[in-house]
């Protein structure tokens with residue numbers, strides 16, 4: 102399988118190359134040249150496969166020559182063996198139409214483990230083939246950082262530098278990052294910075310020749326294609342349980358960077374019968390405005406109880422626009438340059454009509470989010486987190502055909518956001534025993550001023566140059 106950039110001019114890469122690259126050199130994102138397809142008989146034959154085997158079957162066409170099927174399956178066994186539930190992404194029924202897909206049974210209690218546990222192994226596998234070192238630089242509002250650090254801590258030939266806005270992540274989220282004491286892990290708390298500031302510093306580093314000449318800078322944010330690929334699997338796993346390929350299923354997805362829901366789009370392109378994808382946002386609603394009115398314009402970020410959705414530029418939306426606009430990289434490049442200059446753009450008619458065929462969008466405000474948490478607790482005995490609650494709200498008001506099951510993606514464990522859950526239900530969710538002594542462990546974190554030079558200087562001093 103070949104990977105092309107959404108902006109049309111960067112060199113094509115194979116899967117190994119796309120996994121180790123961050124942004125494409127033309128500023129675009131890598132996508133497979135075409136979507137592999139499974140027919141109904143092939144999908145039906147996947148019923149009942151254990152998760153790791155199913156994962157290898159679905160991902161194999163994307164991985165191509167970069168790994169044998171046996172090796173891919175072995176990596177999946179290792180990655181998903183670390184989950185606390187045998188089904189990896191178990192399904193829970195809420196009422197006659199609504200279901201929850203629980204994606205938080207990994208080591209750091211959010212769905213990002215599903216992709217990052219595998220990505221950590223892929224990095225190690227590919228780096229072992231040559232004498233290269235990888236320097237991962239990422240920004241986090243909490244969940245990506247902890248999942249990425251857990252996935253690469255102690256691995257050979259990888260250093261990770263994770264930037265977070267000081268004081269703006271929850272205690273659980275911070276401790277999940279700072280209590281990992283492996284020498285290849287560097288937590289940087291940026292003084293006076295927002296998540297967007299951290300993200301801007303990371304993007305600048307990808308384009309800083311002084312850094313990229315010396316270091317191979319890699320990405321763990323969802324601009325990395327391998328993350329999205331791993332997320333396609335659970336759409337298949339769940340739809341198969343609910344009767345696919347003979348029955349259509351809808352999904353409601355709490356959305357920030359459009360990575361998780363784009364994986365659902367990929368599953369549909371691969372032949373999975375998905376009736377609708379509901380794109381749920383909080384009040385940071387750029388995606389809602391884009392999908393409902395064609396207006397993709399950046400507002401200011403409002404802090405909410407669902408911080409991982411507090412995003413005003415949704416990187417992976419570019420991958421959808423590329424596909425819906427006839428995969429014309431040069432046209433998209435011009436469209437994105439306009440957005441970068443003015444912070445606003447209109448979708449083309451082709452993009453709007455293409456999106457309307459599959460996506461519905463809904464935004465949840467603070468009251469609607471809290472109401473959904475309360476409803477899940479009072480009617481179903483389930484404690485859900487604020488991100489999941491935005492999507493459950495969207496699922497319940499979407500007005501879909503009652504015969505179509507709607508699966509809400511439960512993206513984080515309620516105990517990651519105990520205050521909001523307690524406010525809504527009076528119940529304080531407890532941390533699962535697998536993260537038990539988190540509050541007793543020693544923390545290690547470096548405080549820096551939130552400037553590019555401070556961060557680049559720190560990384561340059563400690564990272565291992567690319568050829569070792």
Ligand SMILES: *Cc1c(COP(=O)(O)O)cnc(C)c1O
Nearest residue numbers: 244357358359360361409512513
């Ligand atoms: C990252 C995250 C999201 C948003 O996912 P995207 O792929 O960025 O759209 C939603 N919920 C939780 C809990 C997250 O950590």
